[in-house]
Amino acid sequence: xxxxxxxxxxxxxxxxxxxxxxxxxxxxxxxxxxxxxxxxxxxxxxxxxxxxxxxxxxxxxxxxxxxxxxxxxxxxxxxxxxxxxxxxxxxxxxxxxxxxxxxxxxxxxxxxxxxxxxxxxxxxxxxxxxxxxxxxxxxxxxxxxxxxxxxxxxxxxxxxxxxxxxxxxxxxxxxxxxxxxxxxxxxxxxxxxxxxxxxxxxxxxxxxxxxxxxxxxxxxxxxxxxxxxxxxxxxxxxxxxxxxxxxxxxxxxxxxxxxxxxxxxxxxxxxxxxxxxxxxxxxxxxxxxxxxxxxxxxxxxxxxxxxxxxxxxxxxxxxxxxxxxxxxxxxxxxxxxxxxxxxxxxxxxxxxxxxxxxxxxxxxxxxxxxxxxxxxxxxxxxxxxxxxxxxxxxxxxxxxxxxxxxxxxxxxxxxxxxxxxxxxxxxxxxxxxxxxxxxxxxxxxxxxxxxxxxxxxxxxxxxxxxxxxxxxxxxxxxxxxxxxxxxxxxxxxxxxxxxxxxxxxxxxxx
Ligand SMILES: [Zn+2]
Numbered sequence: 001x002x003x004x005x006x007x008x009x010x011x012x013x014x015x016x017x018x019x020x021x022x023x024x025x026x027x028x029x030x031x032x033x034x035x036x037x038x039x040x041x042x043x044x045x046x047x048x049x050x051x052x053x054x055x056x057x058x059x060x061x062x063x064x065x066x067x068x069x070x071x072x073x074x075x076x077x078x079x080x081x082x083x084x085x086x087x088x089x090x091x092x093x094x095x096x097x098x099x100x101x102x103x104x105x106x107x108x109x110x111x112x113x114x115x116x117x118x119x120x121x122x123x124x125x126x127x128x129x130x131x132x133x134x135x136x137x138x139x140x141x142x143x144x145x146x147x148x149x150x151x152x153x154x155x156x157x158x159x160x161x162x163x164x165x166x167x168x169x170x171x172x173x174x175x176x177x178x179x180x181x182x183x184x185x186x187x188x189x190x191x192x193x194x195x196x197x198x199x200x201x202x203x204x205x206x207x208x209x210x211x212x213x214x215x216x217x218x219x220x221x222x223x224x225x226x227x228x229x230x231x232x233x234x235x236x237x238x239x240x241x242x243x244x245x246x247x248x249x250x251x252x253x254x255x256x257x258x259x260x261x262x263x264x265x266x267x268x269x270x271x272x273x274x275x276x277x278x279x280x281x282x283x284x285x286x287x288x289x290x291x292x293x294x295x296x297x298x299x300x301x302x303x304x305x306x307x308x309x310x311x312x313x314x315x316x317x318x319x320x321x322x323x324x325x326x327x328x329x330x331x332x333x334x335x336x337x338x339x340x341x342x343x344x345x346x347x348x349x350x351x352x353x354x355x356x357x358x359x360x361x362x363x364x365x366x367x368x369x370x371x372x373x374x375x376x377x378x379x380x381x382x383x384x385x386x387x388x389x390x391x392x393x394x395x396x397x398x399x400x401x402x403x404x405x406x407x408x409x410x411x412x413x414x415x416x417x418x419x420x421x422x423x424x425x426x427x428x429x430x431x432x433x434x435x436x437x438x439x440x441x442x443x444x445x446x447x448x449x450x451x452x453x454x455x456x457x458x459x460x461x462x463x464x465x466x467x468x469x470x471x472x473x474x475x476x477x478x479x480x481x482x483x484x485x486x487x488x489x490x491x492x493x494x495x496x497x498x499x500x501x502x503x504x505x506x507x508x509x510x
Pocket of ligand 1: 259260261262263264275276279280281
């Protein structure tokens with residue numbers, strides 16, 4: 001019975017994802033994006049280690065025959081978890097056929113052998129550690145509830161900063177904050193102001209008029225399938241998360257070797273060793289503009305260092321799904337964060353920035369390479385971008401859409417930065433001089449754009465309407481958690497060590 005069911009592209013069924021229990025009822029639903037027949041000796045190019053050792057035998061029961069494999073996307077999970085699986089990991093009895101085919105009662109054409117995608121363009125799954133990261137669940141800022149009776153909040157009017165112990169709960173004028181701290185919205189404040197919805201571009205389907213995403217490319221099956229298995233960069237072997245348009249012949253290599261200084265990519269260790277004898281770089285090209293042991297930032301002009309910055313974009317695409325690759329790097333500056341030792345300056349991450357942005361973007365793309373993630377470098381990159389904005393005397397915001405991890409990192413940075421200002425203010429207040437601050441002032445001290453300040457105050461759920469006015473209320477737990485978080489934040493940017501003068505790009509031909 002099961003043997004008669006044809007698993008076709010577009011169908012959905014429960015698939016045993018790594019980390020999920022053995023009981024199929026707990027397996028997530030996945031969509032089959034591609035099917036492929038492969039020679040048994042090539043299976044290792046596609047499949048990660050089997051979930052159970054005995055499965056390996058099941059998969060290749062007849063080693064002389066081709067094996068059918070399926071590239072699946074787990075519904076509601078990030079694409080970085082997409083992978084090739086074999087039939088034994090699928091609950092075929094629960095298959096849902098593609099709706100168009102099912103509704104017309106047509107037989108579904110098997111595309112497996114007729115597609116042009118060579119097996120070499122296809123590859124294994126990404127970093128197993130990312131399996132722990134489950135559902136993408138950004139706070140929904142569009143889910144706004146409103147209290148009609150409250151006035152519009154102005155950016156220039158000051159709020160009192162209160163501790164929750166200063167509120168009188170019995171007061172009839174106190175509007176209760178909502179239970180859901182992520183979506184609370186006490187007023188009309190953000191109706192016009194917030195346009196931080198990270199999917200806004202996708203939802204309209206229209207190209208952005210400005211920014212780095214001037215080109216909208218419709219995703220096809222090929223670019224939905226990871227094409228590079230592993231990269232070797234510096235001392236790290238890294239498994240990519242997403243497709244990147246490296247030359248097709250590289251997808252046939254089990255490992256792509258990348259020079260960690262000039263980011264040139266090669267097909268073998270031998271090539272890399274030969275290259276290193278010729279390549280004189282021990283740091284990114286461009287100017288070193290910041291150094292505080294062991295970190296250093298380089299500014300690289302996309303026009304002057306085209307090859308480097310294009311290679312950087314290509315490398316970044318392996319880990320960024322939502323940004324489209326732009327080969328035209330002329331209009332951007334790239335800020336490369338490195339960690340230095342006696343061997344050289346090793347790339348940790350980067351962000352790019354438009355030379356001129358009409359929308360106050362101070363970051364276009366931002367990435368911490370996987371070996372350096374969860375170590376605080378994301379916040380360092382973000383902090384650095386705002387320090388540049390401070391020198392420019394501007395406020396800035398990252399270009400949207402942000403990735404799920406990018407949004408989390410920005411949320412944490414904004415929260416910690418704004419809370420720091422508020423708590424310091426509260427600690428310094430006296431009877432004569434009560435703590436008060438406006439959104440405008442918060443924006444000026446931090447260089448964080450006003451819209452992001454408002455969304456962060458709402459996200460933290462600390463702004464409320466009390467006795468006829470808006471106030472910021474700091475909860476004891478929030479203050480305590482913040483103090484602990486600041487203690488853990490070891491790496492900070494020291495603005496005194498930043499040697500940088502902004503250029504007026506409108507006067508420069510770039
Ligand atoms: Zn090199």
